[in-house]
Amino acid sequence: MPARPVLAGAVSYVRDQLGLNAGDFLYEMCEGILACNYPVPDRMLRLSEVIVGQYIRKEMIGNHPFIGEFDLFAVEGGTAAMTYLFNSMRENHLLKAGDTIALGMPIFTPYIEIPELNDYQLVELNINADADARWQYSNKELDKLRDPKVKAFFLVNPSNPPSVRMSDESLEYLASIVEERPDLIILTDDVYGTFADDFTSLFALCPRNTILVYSFSKYFGATGWRLGVIATHRDNVFDEQLKALPEAQRKSLHKRYNSITTTPDDLKFIDRVVADSRTVALNHTAGLSTPQQVQMVLFSLFSLMDTPDAYKQAMKRLIRKRKAALFREIGIAPEEGDPNVVDYYTLLDIEQLGGKAIGPDFVKWVLSSQEPVELLFRLAEEAGVVLLPGRGFGTRHPSGRVSLANLNESDYVKIGRSIRKLFEEYVEKYNQATGNKANKNVVKK
Structure with a gap:
């Protein structure tokens, strides 16, 4: 057998x-x-x-x-x-x-x-x-x-x-x-x-x-x-x-x-x-x-x-492949090069992602005018995925924690698209509220 x-x-x-x-x-x-x-x-x-x-x-x-x-x-x-x-x-x-x-x-x-x-x-x-x-x-x-x-x-x-x-x-x-x-x-x-x-x-x-x-x-x-x-x-x-x-x-x-x-x-x-x-x-x-x-x-x-750690390397490749699919759909490259990042979870942080893609003024506007938990509810509604808060449990912050160990790659694609859609809506609201002309497509696929 x-x-x-x-x-x-x-x-x-x-x-x-x-x-x-x-x-x-x-x-x-x-x-x-x-x-x-x-x-x-x-x-x-x-x-x-x-x-x-x-x-x-x-x-x-x-x-x-x-x-x-x-x-x-x-x-x-x-x-x-x-x-x-x-x-x-x-x-x-x-x-x-x-x-x-x-x-x-x-x-x-x-x-x-x-x-x-x-x-x-x-x-x-x-x-x-x-x-x-x-x-x-x-x-x-x-x-x-x-x-x-x-x-x-x-x-x-x-x-x-x-x-x-x-x-x-x-x-x-x-x-x-x-x-x-x-x-x-x-x-x-x-x-x-x-x-x-x-x-x-x-x-x-x-x-x-x-x-x-x-x-x-x-x-x-x-x-x-x-x-x-x-x-x-x-x-x-x-x-x-x-x-x-x-x-x-x-x-x-x-x-x-x-x-x-x-x-x-x-x-x-x-x-x-x-x-x-x-x-x-x-x-x-x-x-x-x-x-x-x-x-x-x-x-x-x-x-x-398993002396060559084949299983361990396969697990790491799997979760990092899912992370790549997620961020590819968001349109923002994840930060790389930190040897301490484990990637069992990854954080979708509107504050950090928004600062990287649009700028600090956009981040200030999001934090002051948008509901912190909207990200979590939108993902549940549009992608059928329930995420936990990203900045620690019990903290009101526009971020979510994604487990890279639980879903199929196609699910992470859906999450990425929902995040991108939310970003584009935020940028449009930000432009209307401030008179700025930030490009909602600044996050490029």
């Missing part, structure tokens, strides 16, 4: 490249597919953790020096990772009501909304990426993290919605801040990292302080499978802070976890996340379903065995 060479290659890779027992691997995979047992260990199946860990090393750490080992918890996608981590940080007194957390903005909406819930009541401090600086964080913004009142920093890298990875310079600068703030907790959500060129996670630079969240959903087009992992280094600041808690809090946590271990004080943070995910009492039935873990392993092995 067509899949046979792939499966045979997977067994060979596990045995020869990873040094694992082929029989043990086959047994774990077959038992996992049959789903005839609870996930054991509950955090992640033993060999599955090793194999997925190799994938994480390849895609998130790459060639960056990395000392020590890390643990993985297999979860139901990035969604579950966020839910479990917020909950466990609260339950274990790493974050409490009134604490300040920093958010790398713009960011995926739930990272803004969850801390505001009555469950957490955290104070949010924005670390703002600069749209005019290609969505990078300035050193001045990152310096906000030097304030000891900031307990944690949550970011999505590459960012959502701009889809730009942190520059190497910013990563190094942030790592230097962590050296001064060894108590700072970092959560980096790197789901789009596999679409970036030469991606290195903050987890690679600051492993002791960083919780890594990764999901297989985007890269493999498998959102329905709900596949993700939480990673923590075995030598980490979270376990260190747990041991340093006041005696009363440690006794309270001792009582919380003593039903699952005889040494609750020694229970690692990541294993507490597992227990908390099942309200502790159901820890014995915790863990991601075994067929889901098998699928995660197959995705990982597929990538690990």
Whole structure:
């Protein structure tokens, strides 16, 4: 059958490249597919953790020096990772009501909304990426993290919605801040990292302080499978802070976890996340379903065995071809040459596109006289496509975020034509309102 060479290659890779027992691997995979047992260990199946860990090393750490080992918890996608981590940080007194957390903005909406819930009541401090600086964080913004009142920093890298990875310079600068703030907790959500060129996670630079969240959903087009992992280094600041808690809090946590271990004080943070995910009492039935873990392993092995990265290059070509079709119909060439642009999403920003095509006076007129959300409603009506706001969720601005991973190329052509039509109408209104004679066809096909 067509899949046979792939499966045979997977067994060979596990045995020869990873040094694992082929029989043990086959047994774990077959038992996992049959789903005839609870996930054991509950955090992640033993060999599955090793194999997925190799994938994480390849895609998130790459060639960056990395000392020590890390643990993985297999979860139901990035969604579950966020839910479990917020909950466990609260339950274990790493974050409490009134604490300040920093958010790398713009960011995926739930990272803004969850801390505001009555469950957490955290104070949010924005670390703002600069749209005019290609969505990078300035050193001045990152310096906000030097304030000891900031307990944690949550970011999505590459960012959502701009889809730009942190520059190497910013990563190094942030790592230097962590050296001064060894108590700072970092959560980096790197789901789009596999679409970036030469991606290195903050987890690679600051492993002791960083919780890594990764999901297989985007890269493999498998959102329905709900596949993700939480990673923590075995030598980490979270376990260190747990041991340093006041005696009363440690006794309270001792009582919380003593039903699952005889040494609750020694229970690692990541294993507490597992227990908390099942309200502790159901820890014995915790863990991601075994067929889901098998699928995660197959995705990982597929990538690990693809030494020339043929799949990755094909994905990048696909989304960039769609982007080219989109901007070709708009009639404006997209900005090129930024190695940090990932292109999983692209932004249709009337302010930037209008400034490039017509000029700054036209942009001022649009911002002052036109309804910011018109772009989104027009695209929904004319192209049958619903876009999200482009300048960050909850922001009123004439821009939209287009995912280049979800539609056929013909759909991006429709979006481009709708944008062009809207541009031409804006220019005509602008000429009538100001007496100018800007050419509505200045954007040439």
